[in-house]
Amino acid sequence: MSDTEILATSGATLTSKDFASDQEPKWCPGCGDHAVLQQIKNTLPDLGIPRENFVFISGIGCSSRLPYYVSAYGVHGIHGRALPMATGLKTARPELCVWVATGDGDALSIGGNHFIHTLRRNPDLNVVLFNNEIYGLTKGQYSPTTKLGLKTVTSPSGVIDHPFNTASLTIGSGGSFFARAFDRDGKFLRGVLTRAAKHKGLSLVEIYQNCPIFNNSAFEAFASSENRPEVTIYLEQGKPLVFGKDGRKGIMLDGFRPIVVDIEKKGLSTSDLWIHDEADIHKASILARFVDDDAEVDEKLPCPLGILFANEKVTYEDALTSQIQAAQSKGAGTFEELLVGDNSYIIK
Amino acid sequence: MIPKTSVSVLFAGDSGDGMQLTGTQFANTVAVRGSELNTFPNFPSEIRAPAGTISGVSGFQLQFGSKPVYTPGARFDVMIAMNSAALKANLKDLHRGGIIIASTEGFDEKNLKLAGYPEGANPLEDGSLSNYIVFPVPVLQLTREALKDSGLSMKEIDRCKNMFVLGLLYWLYNLPFEGTVEMLEEKFSKNPAIAQANIRTVKAGYYFGDETEIFANIGRFDIAPQKQHGLYRRVTGNEACAIALTAAAKKAGLELFLGSYPITPATEILQTLARMKKWGVKTFQAEDEIAGIVSSIGAAFGGALAATNTSGPGLALKTEALGLAVIMEIPLVIINVQRGGPSTGLPTKPEQSDLFIALYGRHGDAPLPVIAASSPVDCFYTTYEAARLALEHMTPVICLSDGYLALSSEPWKVITEESLADINPKIQPARKPDDPPYLPYKRDEQHVRSWAIPGTPGLEHRLGGLEKQHETGNVSHDPDNHELMTRLRAEKIEMIAETIPLQTIDNGPESGDLLVLGWGSSYGAIKTAIENAHEEGHTSVAHAHLRYLNPFPKNLGQILGNYKKVLIPENNNGQLIHIIRDKFLIEPVGFSKVKGLPFNEMEILDKIIDVIKELA
Numbered sequence: 001m002s003d004t005e006i007l008a009t010s011g012a013t014l015t016s017k018d019f020a021s022d023q024e025p026k027w028c029p030g031c032g033d034h035a036v037l038q039q040i041k042n043t044l045p046d047l048g049i050p051r052e053n054f055v056f057i058s059g060i061g062c063s064s065r066l067p068y069y070v071s072a073y074g075v076h077g078i079h080g081r082a083l084p085m086a087t088g089l090k091t092a093r094p095e096l097c098v099w100v101a102t103g104d105g106d107a108l109s110i111g112g113n114h115f116i117h118t119l120r121r122n123p124d125l126n127v128v129l130f131n132n133e134i135y136g137l138t139k140g141q142y143s144p145t146t147k148l149g150l151k152t153v154t155s156p157s158g159v160i161d162h163p164f165n166t167a168s169l170t171i172g173s174g175g176s177f178f179a180r181a182f183d184r185d186g187k188f189l190r191g192v193l194t195r196a197a198k199h200k201g202l203s204l205v206e207i208y209q210n211c212p213i214f215n216n217s218a219f220e221a222f223a224s225s226e227n228r229p230e231v232t233i234y235l236e237q238g239k240p241l242v243f244g245k246d247g248r249k250g251i252m253l254d255g256f257r258p259i260v261v262d263i264e265k266k267g268l269s270t271s272d273l274w275i276h277d278e279a280d281i282h283k284a285s286i287l288a289r290f291v292d293d294d295a296e297v298d299e300k301l302p303c304p305l306g307i308l309f310a311n312e313k314v315t316y317e318d319a320l321t322s323q324i325q326a327a328q329s330k331g332a333g334t335f336e337e338l339l340v341g342d343n344s345y346i347i348k
Numbered sequence: 349m350i351p352k353t354s355v356s357v358l359f360a361g362d363s364g365d366g367m368q369l370t371g372t373q374f375a376n377t378v379a380v381r382g383s384e385l386n387t388f389p390n391f392p393s394e395i396r397a398p399a400g401t402i403s404g405v406s407g408f409q410l411q412f413g414s415k416p417v418y419t420p421g422a423r424f425d426v427m428i429a430m431n432s433a434a435l436k437a438n439l440k441d442l443h444r445g446g447i448i449i450a451s452t453e454g455f456d457e458k459n460l461k462l463a464g465y466p467e468g469a470n471p472l473e474d475g476s477l478s479n480y481i482v483f484p485v486p487v488l489q490l491t492r493e494a495l496k497d498s499g500l501s502m503k504e505i506d507r508c509k510n511m512f513v514l515g516l517l518y519w520l521y522n523l524p525f526e527g528t529v530e531m532l533e534e535k536f537s538k539n540p541a542i543a544q545a546n547i548r549t550v551k552a553g554y555y556f557g558d559e560t561e562i563f564a565n566i567g568r569f570d571i572a573p574q575k576q577h578g579l580y581r582r583v584t585g586n587e588a589c590a591i592a593l594t595a596a597a598k599k600a601g602l603e604l605f606l607g608s609y610p611i612t613p614a615t616e617i618l619q620t621l622a623r624m625k626k627w628g629v630k631t632f633q634a635e636d637e638i639a640g641i642v643s644s645i646g647a648a649f650g651g652a653l654a655a656t657n658t659s660g661p662g663l664a665l666k667t668e669a670l671g672l673a674v675i676m677e678i679p680l681v682i683i684n685v686q687r688g689g690p691s692t693g694l695p696t697k698p699e700q701s702d703l704f705i706a707l708y709g710r711h712g713d714a715p716l717p718v719i720a721a722s723s724p725v726d727c728f729y730t731t732y733e734a735a736r737l738a739l740e741h742m743t744p745v746i747c748l749s750d751g752y753l754a755l756s757s758e759p760w761k762v763i764t765e766e767s768l769a770d771i772n773p774k775i776q777p778a779r780k781p782d783d784p785p786y787l788p789y790k791r792d793e794q795h796v797r798s799w800a801i802p803g804t805p806g807l808e809h810r811l812g813g814l815e816k817q818h819e820t821g822n823v824s825h826d827p828d829n830h831e832l833m834t835r836l837r838a839e840k841i842e843m844i845a846e847t848i849p850l851q852t853i854d855n856g857p858e859s860g861d862l863l864v865l866g867w868g869s870s871y872g873a874i875k876t877a878i879e880n881a882h883e884e885g886h887t888s889v890a891h892a893h894l895r896y897l898n899p900f901p902k903n904l905g906q907i908l909g910n911y912k913k914v915l916i917p918e919n920n921n922g923q924l925i926h927i928i929r930d931k932f933l934i935e936p937v938g939f940s941k942v943k944g945l946p947f948n949e950m951e952i953l954d955k956i957i958d959v960i961k962e963l964a
Contacts (some may be wrong), residue, residue: 016922022820023809023823050805051805051808052803052804052806052807052808053802053803054804055649055650055802056810057646058738060813062889065808067812068810068812068823068952071806071808073649073802073807073808073809073810074810074812074856075645075646075649075676075810075811075812076810076811076812076813077642077645077672077812077813078642078668078669078672078813081638081639081642081669083645084607084635084638084639084643085642085645085646085649086641086646087632087639087646087648088605088607088632088642088643088644088645088646088647088648088650088654089645089646089647089802090646091605091630091632091643091647091848092603092605092630092646092647092652092654093647093650093651093652093802093803093831095803096650096802096803102375102950106699111530113635113636113639114635114638117634117635117639175662194936236795320630323817324628324630326625327625327626328625328626328628332626332627332628333624333626333627333628335595335765336764336765337597337626338591338598338619338624339591339595339625339764339765340579340581340761340762341581341583341591341761341762343376343581343582344579344580344581345379345579345580345581346577346578346579346580347380347381347382347575347576347577347578347580348577348725
């Protein structure tokens, strides 16, 4: 089914197929974008929102083609500007469910200014940041998240720009929600997207997404189900930070410094470990830094997946709406009052 | 009492002397009394430029009269000079025989030096002003005397001195001070001591006029009220733009959204709309100019009447997004309040030099309608028309104002809702089960596509910057389709010429020797110059003023052919003249003024006479 076939009734029970547009995705075979699109389409029907109330806004880049493939309202805008477009839309129409598809170049390079300002304003948007650590659509130049030293067509001797830490940037900009997932774990991704959609305020979901053409090795460590538990940690609210094969390893806090411990060797119980509290901005700030850890393999902090931080605060559109309501508390302005103004005078 | 038909007054002083407030108060008083009025503030871009220097001079000029006045006056008849720099900066524009009221404390050794007078020279004493009528008044001393038992500090007392001058001018022009007293009571309601001090100073100035003998030789003047009875308000161009956007949204049954970034001299539009929450207006102060326009595109997609306001540098930043609005074919109003350019240029000074960027400043073939306001009140009608064109033709529209119109004001007889043109946006109704699929780029006979607003069942569709397939709106790289869509977008704009009013002659014969073709804020100066030309016997001169710059009214070519010569005055280095030449293959006479100042009627009259002489 596509949007050329109208749904019988607005608000009918929807399935993921109801969100497939009649356009064939034109991403490369093996691109992680296909999997993310599928999980978005899987997530939308669970939200209980009529299809006509969904809007997908994007900028420019491979992932920004996403709105064309979702049967909802959408705009494929200009490079870097998805967030202000979504903010304008959400401000004008707070009742709509607005999603943003953006990439590491779109959001963090050309759109970097919009990124930080939109986070601090906190409109209720669901922002899906496809991070493949490379420019794909322009064929392989390094991006603001490309790892140091990577040789690309514009860094033949290796990248010398230090990459952004998306989570730290989000939290530092006043973001109210940051989660991370990766393209190959569909079920987990769907759970994260659902939580993001339900978060009131701007939810930023960073998805490690593989570009098989220009940066195929970026997330190699995550690729095998064998190695993944050693390098990642799945965060669960109220649960201790445990990872590794058979849950051998845990994270403890030594003052402000997180350390990897072998639970059995040290004879620890899980209650000795760091307990995840997604509302704690101090802990979230430390979690955000895990990915920058350059310790040796056994002591290296894992990459946190799931919800690093979620703490609702007033949204931009709600704050504006209440100001308008206050201004109209003694009645809305009439056309006549507008035309007469408050400095008029009579000439007799 | 000596009757006069009109007078032009300049209040000039240091940018900290309160000249803008003084001028505004004087303007309010003459407006309420029923005079015709035109005002023009002229101030530096620095908030407090070095005190006492020429660069720190702030001026407020106004002309009021018992006959219509269309400019603040080519030259002023009366100048208030609060210091020597104010006199030095403005003397060249004072009529020979004009009146100077000089605050003597501003002509002490220190001030004279700061203004750059040679050592020992004082224009108030050395006879260099013998062509003018000079009244040296110790304003500061008289203010201090009036407030000596007020209990205020010396600094607070000295800040009242502008009110003394205001009171004196009220006396000289036989105007009541009660309106100003009310204003002061309201403005300083939380500080009654300051309010009373200012009020006492206004009265002291007024009674000084009564008691002193120094004005005995010239007497007092009286300018009879002229306005018809009725309800009036006074608006600046920027206020008029803001009111018009709100009015257009209400008339169209839509919500207004303004995405904007502060920039001189356009900011008051954002500020005025931010105060209009009572009318449900939503303003968004974005992080930059790009976010300003892009947020508006988002709001327009969402079904709002969306607008953004800016000035030259901001328009340059918005151009990529304008292209997106063109290809999305969504309604959007861009108000560009022009200032001196290029780059930061002259932020507080007007210019008409953004015509080219408005018409052509986008990559790709991206035509859009461009219209221009001709007076502060016309900012209302032109902005309203921009909104109507945007909503009814599904296109971004650029509405040009400039720093002169933006900050100038004139009285406006209050209008009614019924007098405003209807606005009928082409909103696509919800799709019923048996309806054919929605085609976002299906066009009507005007080539206008419909507006399908999110939340409407059955109209889910995707827009974007990639070329659109005819009718379906799907992404298309087909060569023939791109050519077709480029042509359709251009024709859509050209067809607007079929619906807009024909060009009219503002004043003068329908055919003859010379047509003065203007656009934008030069309206008042040209209009006055033509009246003067006719009075001087040059009756074969006419004036046409363009509101529609793209597309032109369809009879414009015919009108241009009715005169031997066309004169195009512009506050730029020659932009409209290129377009007229290109479009109509005629050779007009250009007349450029690029001084960061609007035209005055004398300059234009002189040019008209030059051209007529050459024709003879």
